[in-house]
Every structure is written in structure tokens, then in C-alpha cells.
Amino acid sequence: MALKITEECINCDVCEPECPNEAIYQGEExxxxxxxxxxxxxxxxxxxxxxxxCPIDCIPLDPKHMETEEKLWEKYATLTGNPIP
Known part of the structure; x- marks a missing residue:
């Protein structure tokens, strides 16, 4: 399951550089x-x-994007080109 950032986000800029997959980006707001x-x-x-x-705990699991751990590993392998261990 992917994560999501809620409207409580204060745009503190600490999460974006921590993402190893570059999945976090600045949206409109x-x-x-x-x-x-x-x-x-x-x-x-x-x-x-x-x-x-995250200093305000506004990054929960996103129920709209349910994935098993196996699917997350497959996505990791696709994104990185590394084999699934």
C-alpha cells in the first residue's frame, strides 16, 4: 500500500529528500x-x-492504493533494477 500526505502537511520540506524512490514532490498546495x-x-x-x-505525523497509509508486501517488493525491483532478495 502506498502512503499519502494529508492536508495537515505544513510544507516543512523534510520528507521529500528522505524518499529513496523520489516519490514525494511538491504539489499545488x-x-x-x-x-x-x-x-x-x-x-x-x-x-x-x-x-x-514528519514532525506532525501526516503521512498515513493510502487505502486507495492497497498493495501486498510482495507487490511492494516487485515495485522496488522495477524502480531500482535490483533483484528481489
Missing amino acids: IYEIDPSKCTECVGHYDEPQCQQV
Whole structure:
């Protein structure tokens, strides 16, 4: 399942550089996450880095983009060109 940034976002700029897949970008009003690039940091870290650094906890799972861990690993492999371990 991809993550999403809610309207509580204060545009503090700390999440965007932490994303190893470059899935976070500045939207019209707040930062947004491209669900086709979000792997919840699977393959890179044990926990989503954007959630770890967000000072206001506004990055929940996105129920509109449900994915199994297997799908997240497949996405990781596609995005990085690395094999699934």
C-alpha cells in the first residue's frame, strides 16, 4: 500500500529528500506522493523514512492504493533494477 500526505502537511520540506524512490514532490498546495513510486521504503529501509521524519505525523497509509508486501517488493525491483532478495 502506498502512503499519502494529508492536508495537515505544513510544507516543512523534510520528507521529500528522505524518499529513496523520489516519490514525494511538491504539489499545488502541499507535498504529495506518487503511488506508482512509493514502496513504503521496502527494499531500502525497515520503515518508511517520510513517516519517521514528519514532525506532525501526516503521512498515513493510502487505502486507495492497497498493495501486498510482495507487490511492494516487485515495485522496488522495477524502480531500482535490483533483484528481489
